[in-house]
Amino acid sequence: MAVLLGCIADDFTGGTDLAGMLVKSGMKTIQLIGVPTEPAPHDVDAVVIALKSRTNPAPEAIEESLRALEWLKSQGCQQFFFKYCSTFDSTPKGNIGPVAEALMKALDTKFTIACPAFPANKRSIYKGHLFVGDDLLSESGMRNHPLTPMTDSNLVRVLQQQVQSKVGLTDYSVVKGGAGVIQKRFADLRKDGNQFSIVDALSDIDLYSIGAACADLPLVTGGSGIALGLPENFRKKGLLKIIGDASKLGTVRGLKAVIAGSCSVATQEQVRAMKEKSPAYFVDPLALVDGRDVVTEALEWVAQKIVKGPVLIYATSSPETVKSIQDKVGIEKAGEMVEHALAQIAKGLIKLGVGQLIVAGGETSGAVVKALGISGLRIGPEIAPGVPWTKAIFTEVNHDPLVLALKSGNFGSPQFFNEAWDYIQ
């Protein structure tokens, strides 16, 4: 059986977000870490290749995404999906636009959409402006993101800065008319020389209409929300049978830990709430700069605490603290240093017997998953919109089982770290 939908996600938490959405909508989905070398399992409808390409230099992100596309094409995929963040995390240099343009060229297609809307997580688009809850993107916590600060909420303008081609808008007055009206607008935009359309969406109903309107587009780009409407297109063609909800993960064992490297507003609240109930260790970037062996110190601390219940290891800090360290060592270096330390701590945690691990933050998750030698994730039950539990598939055989939740920075309620364990027992 050939894979129907081939997806490329620009970070690992985004990958699980998308995979969880597809599983919920009835597509058997596997998430693979990095560009695979082996064929896809024979029984999956969708494959999500998770890259860590959101903040790489654009040429690298393009090269890796094109390799992922080639592999997906070789698996017979009928449609392709480029998944990026529901808050459109990118810089004026990319990577959303350059990667999307490269994928279009490789697929020889002249039109696609860009729709990061995810209403279940309060991301909506109106007149091309992205809202996070009640705030414009540029007035949300995303303006202080350590790597991709978002200071303009007009997505037509943001994407136009990143691409050579012309960017148009399919606004809400069109979207509310349903799939046929949306398709007509796409055709008009194409005639006017647009290769991209930002598409407004306020609710899941809009996402279903947009999904239906995208049935014949070789490439769709967006957040995980837009994937809600895509399985139905395959079902209509008789290519997909309904397969209930997320799969079960089997027996879950092992100690519990949370690693937080996200500094988003939601993660800050989750860190605060977990610190009230569980022991917590702060990975201090200043100590890393001073050359202290923070990894060993953290793991010695964990070894004493973890037998009694979940522990939290976090680098999460306020925007002012993050800025002060970035001013000292540079943005990239600061991010890398913290990611490296957290990934090494994750390796130590597994040796200490951790079998249930939550990682907060896309870049952080990327670093941890790579360090642990994980090659794929089987998708399990949803904890919160966009965050499923998953079971790790390791490159090394006979590895102890590990269930993993990769939490996007801004997802989940304040009690997420305290309550997530209840969803796999």
Ligand SMILES: Nc1ncnc2c1ncn2[C@@H]1O[C@H](COP(=O)(O)OP(=O)(O)OP(=O)(O)O)[C@@H](O)[C@H]1O
């Ligand atoms: N105290 C800190 N000082 C400087 N940088 C930090 C600090 N804590 C974390 N970081 C870095 O900030 C970055 C956070 O990005 P990450 O993608 O992990 O989280 P996020 O952007 O909130 O999540 P998502 O991408 O899922 O929305 C990482 O590179 C991390 O190493």
Ligand SMILES: O=C(O)[C@@H](O)C(=O)CO
């Ligand atoms: O779309 C989102 O917001 C998330 O899946 C994500 O990409 C976080 O990095």
